[in-house]
Amino acid sequence: MSSKDLSDYTAEDLLLRAAQFEHLAETARTPETRQSLEALATRLRTFARKLDHHRPWLLPGEPAPAAGYYELQNIFGARVGTCTQVGLGEPLPPAPRGFRWQKAEPILG
Numbered sequence: 225m226s227s228k229d230l231s232d233y234t235a236e237d238l239l240l241r242a243a244q245f246e247h248l249a250e251t252a253r254t255p256e257t258r259q260s261l262e263a264l265a266t267r268l269r270t271f272a273r274k275l276d277h278h279r280p281w282l283l284p285g286e287p288a289p290a291a292g293y294y295e296l297q298n299i300f301g302a303r304v305g306t307c308t309q310v311g312l313g314e315p316l317p318p319a320p321r322g323f324r325w326q327k328a329e330p331i332l333g
Contacts, residue, residue: 238272281324287313293328 233241242265249261281297288294288310296306299322307328308317316325 235272238268242266242268242272281326282316283324284317284319285315286325287315290327293330294325295328297324297326299323 245261245265245268249258249265252258252261281301282288282294289312291310291312293307293309294316296304296308296319298304304323308325310316319325
């Protein structure tokens with residue numbers, strides 16, 4: 225990993241890195257190295273879970289975690305008035321750079 229802040233990575237990137245560290249731990253020559261690599265992998269997995277939990281929005285092209293309506297937000301998180309229906313696992317539509325999608329709450333009338 226580079227010197228970027230961990231929050232600059234996606235949860236998927238962190239999970240991939242955790243898997244890489246776990247693989248390195250399997251081939252470590254000393255128990256201390258193995259423990260250190262396993263601990264680092266655990267920390268990355270924990271941080272990835274926190275990122276996913278605190279990130280209610282999705283980027284264009286990401287698979288929808290649930291079927292339903294998604295609304296487009298600008299770079300400040302404000303709604304722009306575009307809404308789309310997406311099925312479970314379908315990729316979210318393209319959007320301008322910096323824009324993101326968030327699951328829309330149903331309007332009950």
